[in-house]
Amino acid sequence: MVNSLWFKWKSLRLPWRKSRLVGQDLSGNTFWEFKDALNAGRWRRIVKFHPKTHYSDVKVSPQWHQWLRYVRETPPSVAEQQQDIVRQVQMKELARLADERWASKPSFLDQPKAQQSNPTIDAASQNQSNIAHDSAANVSKVENMPSAPAARTRSAEPTPKKEENPWLKADARGPGEAWQPESWSPKSQR
Template structure:
């Protein structure tokens, strides 16, 4: 702020009895905040903000501290140091939020598909352990020569590929079930 503006602000902030409006303070964006006597009630002061006339209405931003002062939530106007401390607090919150987002993004999501597909359960009646677990040798190490359910065996019978996997699943107790027709009984009076 220039020395001329500083002197003008000090002069306008003096509460002289003949003055109708008093400068209360300014924010870091250059907006000035004023109090003036209400025309209907001389005991009450009204509070307004004046911004640069070159600024468009949608670009005017009032900080939360000044907004509280305008709405009479707080009695005293915020100081420049308090406004600077709030800017530092906002920067720290943005930094902490960024770090929290990075930590959250680094964890695996339960909504994503797993990296390794689960083996399918066979419908032909063979156990899952015989298809998906490899055979182990006497030391307990899996043998690489055995096949799993994902790798078809070379000596598999061609008839097994043509066999219907749902043939054994058909014919259950509810396969041909149909509901009975509803016939209400006469009520007794």
């Protein structure tokens, strides 16, 4: 009761008053306008936070932020602020439902047999272990292969062409790692 009377008194535009209360948000922050001493014709806008609120916990709603930055001319009403809270709750619920729909669909990144069965396995680590296993198998196949003439004498029927692993042919070092600059020898200028 006393607070509401005080707010009404402070919000009156009286000629001798240097600052006036414009409104209050749902968190208890008050918003004020005052005449700037340097620019007498301009009203400045500020917010005074609730005294029991820590500075890191202060949140100013977008409507009041727009009013503070002169984007909107009129301050938001209490009904508008409450309507925005309802809109935010509805948006969070819709986002939760969308996340549930997304999680229920199988992912193209999962393996066909293990879709959504074990979400703790990281797909990237699974893929890397498969590549390492395949390259190790290809190395053992290459080492155990007989030479080309011996392979021709063993069977008369054509052998299917085997896929070659391009990573086995690659040099362990890059092409520029073996390069060394030539020593510099100055030439005489005669």
